[in-house]
Structures are given as structure tokens and as C-alpha cells.
Amino acid sequence: MSRARVGAAVLIAAALAARIAGAQSAGTRALTRRADSLLALWRDASTLAEVQLDLQAARQHTAGEVTRSTASVLARRPVQTGHLMVIATEPDSIPLRAAVASVWTALERTYGRLADSLTARPLRLSVVSSDRRPVTNPDDRRVAAGLSVDELVRTLLGMVGQPLTDARFSRWLGGRVQVMLDTGLVRSAAYLELAAGSRAGRACFAGVPAQCAAALELDEDSTFFLTAYDANDRRQAVMAARRPDMVEPAEQALYRQCVDRYVDSACAAFLGSLGREWVPRPLTEDARDLLVATALDLGGPEAYGRLMADSTAPVSARLARAAGVPAAVVVARWRAGILAARPAGHGIPWSGTLATLGWVALLATAAVRSTRWRLG
């Protein structure tokens, strides 16, 4: 009796298991089919997007070539340096030649051979005087007559734009690779970031190379706040990331523990829950831009190509490949450049003090020897 019951129960259980397994495998197969279908759709969409981008580029290239070839014929007096051509309505009222030369040099220095494709299409400017004449071509960028070279250079660079950057590098950098015109100001700002910044930044400032890499997040570690920040930095980061009124009710306890009670584990947990892109970074994008500019300077004309060659490689390896030297050397050069750009001193040099005292002596003598007294 009992054996028969046990046998029946086993049979029923086996049948049920087989049915569930069959249903599960059918469900898995259906899901796999859907995933495959989605993948096929995504591939098709990607191919179409690539074709569209290529077509657009080809169209722009053709339009650019036509504009280039007809510009001189139509007596538009284009200004060209390298591959960069600018057509302006009144080229003599702006310092166009100097600006175009400067922009081309900067583009070539940063992007190397890719500068050609960035400047495939000539740029068009419409110079606006005080009489406010209407712009004839809607594609023209309006610029004021009497613009300085620096302003014009920045306008032209904005019109040229930057090449696309892969997601990994862009995530680390915080955007696309920029042309850096005046690194002096950026270096001065970076000096302050290092001198009065996060723990890793301060250690880098003091001369610990490994901490420079941590401050620059060269490891691309999503928990950089554990290595680059100390407890105070983490608390500051929490406060910078979320104002008290922005904190979700569920996160309030953790937030309060971190901010009000200075519990470091709560700060780390809060930052960990935010997601990498919301955690304040140890250094600004400008400082990382400066590192990339250093690598490109070291690497020469083809450095940008090498930097973007392998989008799957770690950032530090890509920087090293671009620069042609180990990443540590790039970081050391970056740090040296920043330290050399210490903001102007708070005191006055001895020579200045002596000169000032000389002026004081001169003026005081003039006062004593003034006409009024000699008349007496």
C-alpha cells in the first residue's frame, strides 16, 4: 500500500517536474527568440544609422567641395589656412587671417589628421556692423565687426566642433576632447584644485604620483570615492551631491547619519547608492582635459588617432599610447605644468618694494623742496 502510494507520488512528481521543465524551456526559448529578434533589429538600426551618417558626411563633403571651388570664383575672398576655409561677408573688418591661422594650428595640434574631416565644410561668417544689416545667408554665423582675435578664434572653434568620442573615454573625461587654447588659466585653476582639493589631489600636490592617478580616476573605478577621498571629502561629496530637500525619504536616515553625525560608513554607502555619474569627482573636467592635452602634446601629430584607436582599452593605456610614453610620465608632466602655474603671489617682490620706496623718497624730496618753500 505504502509502496504503491510512494510510487504514485514519485510518478506524479516526475510528471509535474517534466511539465514545469518543459514549460520553462519553452519560455526560455521564446525569450531567446525575442532577444535574437531585438538584436537583429538593433543591428539593422545601427547599419541604417551608419549609412545615414555616411551619407550626411558625403553630402557635407560634396557641399563643402562645391563651396570651396566656387568661393574664389564668386569673389568671396575666402581665408584659408591648412584645410580650414572661412568665408566672411566683410573679412577686413575682423582679424580673420590671424584667427583662422590660430584655429587651424590648434585643431591640427589637437586632432592631427582628423582636423581635415572636421573642417571639410567651409565656415561662413556674416559680419554685423552697428547699422544691423540683415544676414543674407541663414547658414552664416553673425559676428560683430571689431571682434578681437581671441573672440573670433573661440567662435570659429565652436563652429568647427569636436569629433565624436567613444562612450568609455567620454565617461571618464566628462565630454569630448577639446582644443585647449590658453592652458595658463586652466593650469592655475587646477593648481587650486590640487592644493585645496580632495585627499588624493592634495597628496598629488605634495608629490605622491599614485595619488595623482587616483585623483584623475585613471583606474576608472566606480568606487573612486573610497580611494580618492578621505572621510571629510566623502561628507562634502554627499552634501555637494544632494541638498537636504532633494533627499528621498528612504535615504534620509543614511544622509543624516553622514552629514549630521559624521558617520563615514554612511557617507560611503550613500555615495555608493547614488550611481557613479552623480558622485562629485575629485577633479574637474578641465583638469582631465589638461591631462589629455599633455598626452597629445607629447605624442605629436598622430596622437589623437592613437588615443581613439582602441575604444575598449583602459584610459591610462590609451593616454600612454597616444603620448608614446608611460602614463606615469604623462601624469608627471601634467602635474609639473600645474605646479608651474601657481596663481600670482600675494606679496610683492623685494625689487618692487625697493622701487616703491624709491618713488616715496622722490616724492617726499619733491614735497620738501617745493616752490612754496623756496619762495620763503
Added chain:
Amino acid sequence: MYRAILFQQWRWTRLVVVLGTLAAFAVPLFSLRGAAAVMDHGTAAGFLGDLQSWGIAYPTLAGALGVLMAVTLWAPDHRGRHVYALALPVPRWRYVTLRYLAGLTLLAAPAAGLALGAFLASATVSLPPGLHPYPLALSCRFALAVLVAFTLFFSISAGTARTAGVILGLAATLVVAQILLSAAGTDADILMPVLNGVLSPPGPFAVFTGRWMLVDV
């Protein structure tokens, strides 16, 4: 005689000296109100930016003290047409020197007030690592700026009205000439080189320019 002149000048300028000393003492203390021991780099940059804004107060105060002291010191002489000074049995160069030294002695009070305020503010403030107070440099710079401003305006005030007129006339001529040149559409700039000359080292007013920072990197 020095003590007599000093006492007399104190009576004339005590309001300027007392108010100047109080202001000089207060500026460094107020400028460091936003300081904290822990700052991220964004806050530190903002704090230094605020401090740089406060930095305008130091040369302004130094210049104002110099002008007010010099003008106030000579005002009674100008009103009395210098009869008292001419009646004194001392060489006039000595009389002017004594007045100049007495003026400098009185101006030592605002300079000392600023030094006291700067050192007090630096001693009590909490700063993040990487930022340092520079009270001595700021105090010396302020004293030098006061000295330059006072000496210049003392020199002008001690001279005749014609001398002051010539100096003002020269400055006005430069400005008018620059306006006319700009109106004529030329790019010629005669004002900026002169300004750069006096405001950059080794010009007489170089001490007034640059960063006046009690706290810096």
C-alpha cells in the same frame, strides 16, 4: 617741536585716523567669515574668489587714508595762507619734514590696526589643507600702499595750487587726447601705456595692483 606738530595734527585728523584704524582692523576679520576647515575644491575656489573681492578693500582703504590725511594736514595751512608756517623760526624744509613724519606716525595706527586684524583673523580661522594665511605680507603691503598714497598727496598738497593744477592738467590732457583719438577712428592708445607704466612694476602705484589676499594657496 615734533611732538607739538604731532599733537596738532592728531587734533586735525583724529576722526580719519580712528575710523581708518577701525576699518583696517575689521576688513581682514570680515573677509574670512566664509572660511571652514573642510571645503571641496569648488567651495575653496569660491572662497578664494570672495577673498579676492574683499581684496579691493585694502588698496582702496590705503589710498583713501593717504589722500584724506594729506589733504586734512595741509588744509589749515592753506586756509591761513601759510602765515603761521612762514612765521616759525625753523627752516621750511625742516618744518615740512616734521609734518611729513608726524603724518606717517599717525598713519602707523591704521597700518597696525590692519596687521592686528589680519593676525587675529589668521589665528582664529580654520582653513582646509593647501590654503595658508599671509597676514605679514598683507600688512607690509598695506603699509607700503598707505606710505605711497600719503607721500604722493602730501607732495601735491605741500606744493602750490599751480603745481597741483599742472599735475591734474597733464592727466586731463591725456584723457582728452585719448578721447579725441578714439573719436577720430584711430587705434592709437596713449592712455594705456601710461597707465601700465605707473601701475606695473617698477611704477609708483604697482603696490596697489595685483592680488591682495589674506589667504591663498
